[in-house]
Amino acid sequence: MHSVAPTPVSTRPTARTRRRRLAAASFAAVLVLTGCAGAGGGEQAVSIDPDPDRPFVLKGVSNLTEIAQLTGPDAMNDTAAVAVAGTDLGSMVNLGDRTFFLFGDTFGERDPESIGGQGGFWRSNVAAWTTDDDPSDGIDFEGWVEDDIGLAAALVEGDHDANGADGEVTKIPTYGFTVGETMYVSYMSVRFWGEPGAWDANHAALIVSRDGGESWQPVEGVEWPGDSNFVQVATARVSEGGTDWIYFWSIPSGRFGSVQLMRVEATEDAVEDQSAYSYFAGTDGETPRWSSDMDDAETVVEGTIGELSVMWSTYLERWIMTYSDAGNAYIREGITPWGPWGEPLELVSGGDYEGLYSPYLNPRYVTEDGRRIHFTLSLWGPYNVFWFSADLDRVD
Numbered sequence: 001m002h003s004v005a006p007t008p009v010s011t012r013p014t015a016r017t018r019r020r021r022l023a024a025a026s027f028a029a030v031l032v033l034t035g036c037a038g039a040g041g042g043e044q045a046v047s048i049d050p051d052p053d054r055p056f057v058l059k060g061v062s063n064l065t066e067i068a069q070l071t072g073p074d075a076m077n078d079t080a081a082v083a084v085a086g087t088d089l090g091s092m093v094n095l096g097d098r099t100f101f102l103f104g105d106t107f108g109e110r111d112p113e114s115i116g117g118q119g120g121f122w123r124s125n126v127a128a129w130t131t132d133d134d135p136s137d138g139i140d141f142e143g144w145v146e147d148d149i150g151l152a153a154a155l156v157e158g159d160h161d162a163n164g165a166d167g168e169v170t171k172i173p174t175y176g177f178t179v180g181e182t183m184y185v186s187y188m189s190v191r192f193w194g195e196p197g198a199w200d201a202n203h204a205a206l207i208v209s210r211d212g213g214e215s216w217q218p219v220e221g222v223e224w225p226g227d228s229n230f231v232q233v234a235t236a237r238v239s240e241g242g243t244d245w246i247y248f249w250s251i252p253s254g255r256f257g258s259v260q261l262m263r264v265e266a267t268e269d270a271v272e273d274q275s276a277y278s279y280f281a282g283t284d285g286e287t288p289r290w291s292s293d294m295d296d297a298e299t300v301v302e303g304t305i306g307e308l309s310v311m312w313s314t315y316l317e318r319w320i321m322t323y324s325d326a327g328n329a330y331i332r333e334g335i336t337p338w339g340p341w342g343e344p345l346e347l348v349s350g351g352d353y354e355g356l357y358s359p360y361l362n363p364r365y366v367t368e369d370g371r372r373i374h375f376t377l378s379l380w381g382p383y384n385v386f387w388f389s390a391d392l393d394r395v396d
Helices: 014-034
Strands: 058-069 089-095 098-103 106-109 120-123 126-130 170-179 182-193 199-209 217-225 232-240 243-251 257-265 278-284 287-291 299-313 318-325 328-334 345-348 356-360 372-379 384-394
Touching: 058 328, 058 345, 089 170, 089 182, 089 356, 089 372, 098 170, 182 232, 232 299, 243 299, 328 356, 345 356, 345 384
Parallel strands: 170 232, 299 356
Antiparallel strands: 058 384, 089 098, 098 126, 106 120, 170 182, 182 199, 199 217, 232 243, 243 257, 257 278, 257 299, 278 287, 299 318, 318 328, 318 356, 328 345, 356 372, 372 384
16 A cells, blocks of 8 residues: 555544543534534634744654544544445545545445446545544544435546546545535536546536535636636635635645635625636735736746645744645745745655545644644545644754
8 A cells, every 4th residue: 555664544443432432422412402603613713924034834744644544444433334445535624523534536336446437336526524633633523414315425526427528527626615504615627638637627626515515506607717726725714904815725636736826705695706706816915906807817836736725824924735746745835825835845655655646634633732734635545634743843
């Protein structure tokens, strides 16, 4: 599986898992009855300091640890029970006390010797959820978006046309966000899988759930062209001038594009209105300019960026971005959402974990006062999702 010996994987007693699930169910009931302020929460909005002249403070990472395999055979979670033998990605979105893990092409039947995305009982995407708030020993999945017989179901199914037939091969979720109790997921409609790291998209669009992730519907009238720079996204909630926004750091299809930035006001009406989105078009001094024309968007990070994730680091008091590029996983530090962004620093080496991609962060999963980050990472060979941690090393 790896070119180095894996670290031991932690497993948990069944009794502990049962106690956690009972406690979570009780807490969820309290939230519903009391209308607790956290009930609709995704993430707290980050207030922007637009000063671009603050220094970079991240000098690297250390203590990289493979904690657990989350999906597939030998994982800490019994994913075979919901017909998940192979899957990838695993970006995360928080809704109240639950965190949803969004997975890509998923196969329920799979030869153990298979490489990459192949097998039987193919679904274009699935999602697990958890209330596990201790990332140090892995993540216990407590439930899935399920079909009527209890197997992991697609949030929005792809057409599964043949590759190269100019139809739709699949629908891949790229990131999610919440507005109150409503959860949105951005996905890309894949038309053609090409050479490694290259694929073509028909479009990117949104789906929405208003019942805690149990059912999903398309958001009509909101869509980005498949040849645009807004096909794959990472999101965060940002506060500016008393208004909350959803920011989208965006790349084209594939893993060879640079990052551009768009935003929308964090209301359901705005999210579901294409004309409400605006695009970062440069700055006037420290003040960002936003345009309603997607063609005005300026690049904020140059490079060949694959499956990215962005969050505010309370430890660094800076933005951090993770992504894969040329077989390695990298982390960058940002002074503002639009930059400047620092040079890429290696997070995980492809020499140690061959076929790695999609290092996804979640602000809920940090420890040691924010110094230690925890993240998902996909490995192409086993075609499953793993849980890692690393320490951020800050300049004194």
